[in-house]
Amino acid sequence: MTVRVRIAPSPTGDPHVGTAYMALFNMIFARHYNGTFILRIEDTDQARSRPEYEENIYSALKWANIQWDEGPDIGGAYGPYRQSERFDIYKQYAEELLSKGKAYKCFCTAAELDEMRELSAKQGGRQGYDRRCRHLTPDEIIEREQAELSYVIRLKVPLNGECVYEDAIKKRMTFPWADIDDQVLLKSDGFPTYHLANVVDDYLMKISHVIRGDEWMSSTPKHILLYESFGWTPPTFLHMPLLLGKDGKKLSKRKNPTSIFFYRDSGYLSEAFINFLTLMGFSMTGDQEIYSLDDIIREFDYKRIGVSGAIFDVQKLDWVNQQYLIKNISVEQLWDRIKEWSFNDEFMQRLMPLCHSRIKTFGDFMDLFNFLFINHLHYHDAIFVVKDLSKEQICYLIQSLIWRLDELENWNGTGVNQASREIAEIFGVNHKKIVMPILFASLMGKTQGPPLFDSVNLLGKDRTRARLLKAMEYLGGISNKKMASLKKAWQEKSGQPLMIKD
Ligand code: GLU
Secondary structure, three states: OOOEEEEOOOOOOOOEHHHHHHHHHHHHHHHHOOOEEEEOEOOOOOOOOOHHHHHHHHHHHHHOOOOOOEEOOOEOOOOOOEHHHOHHHHHHHHHHHHHOOOEEEEOOOHHHHHHHHHHHHHOOOOOOOOOHHHHOOHHHHHHHHHOOOOOEEEEOOOOOOEEEEEEOOOEEEEEEHHHOOOOEEEOOOOOEOHHHHHHHHHHHOOOOEEEEEHHHHHHHHHHHHHHHHHOOOOOEEEEEOOEEOOOOOEOOOOOOOOEHHHHHHOOOOHHHHHHHHHHHHEOOHHHOOOOOHHHHHHHOOHHHEOOOOEEOOHHHHHHHHHHHHHHHOOHHHHHHHHHHHOOOHHHHHHHHHHHOOOOOOHHHHHHHHHHHOOOOOOOOHHHHOEOOEOHHHHHHHHHHHHHHHHHHOOOOHHHHHHHHHHHHHHHOOOHHHHHHHHHHHHHHOOOOOOOHHHHHHHHOHHHHHHHHHHHHHHOOOOOHHHHHHHHHHHHOOOOOOOOOOO
């Protein structure tokens, strides 16, 4: 059998460690079975997809030494590999299902759907949509079409029985059809949903094995039904255990760094990082923990992939990284690697303008810029003292700043400047207090330093976010109850200063 596997990330955010994890296992699987590994960009969500996020996926995966054989950037025989360039294809396949009687046009309005959802929730049902358009007569359909009502195309999901399939990792899976809505395949604007585009592309790109995170498992019955409706043979599914945080919950950027760039910028070796990621889902024979990519490609056996969630433990990553440094990087190579990381000309050229008028001697350089080259700032209470603000109130400001920066989608110096001014206004706090000491303390571990917003550009988005989270943690954080009310107040921002009460 020809093995063809793929990853299909959506370029809607920072390159997630989960993407590298899935990419790695797909690549290892492909290499082990002499197959082909494809990168497909699933940018059907036009509102959230951005070209720069797509670029970031490429550069993050390249940093991790993950190489694909076909993709939007390198082409291949089954392209285009970017879904936004394939919309005509999906439309054609949705129409095929209509003509086969496997799908139907649904003319319900957003208001009608809301009503149905509310009603179904009240009745404790799982279904949002009551399938009323599934039963329209041909005349009723023609009538609506003539009135030019907009419509979506929905999949006809069986009303009873079960979807049963064999997952190569999770074994036999059973889902009652009654729990599954008549899935929208094509939206009223002609854009496909994830399910349609994903299945059509996996089929057309001749994907033999779908290896993806187990958070997609609930979508698989819909996908299997789509394959059956088209008359195609489904690929083999391997649902990998999800990466979990230390709290046992899905990794979340709200709690821990999840961007691949954070690990690059913090000075991890890419080869140790991928070794660590493979450890999350797989165990080598003899429980060997430090190995090369070639070793795991040779030894790979999907039967040794774990079934339950894998804890993304940074302490373990640190240990793996140190083992690599000791075993695989010689003393002679070490300085080259450190230079490559952050002591390279490009970075230093960006830093020099900030340095130029601020040092008396070269000996002041490290004192001024140490925060760019260390992973753990040593916070202490004195740097966080702000007149009239408690530690928890400082956390409110930091948390709101994070939310605002995410809304702005601009985490560079200009974004932090704008967001901190807005937060100052919303909370009725002097902007200077937010910058100095709160931001200086959080980002540099001191109350003064080189200009803050330029420094943010050098620190990068991911380390900036991580430090804001760390500072909140140091300050005691925000209780769940208060977090909920802060969030509510934040979402309802009425233009009135948010009251900060202890
Ligand atoms: N676009 C989905 C994602 O963002 C793809 C999931 C799949 O592999 O089917 O991960």
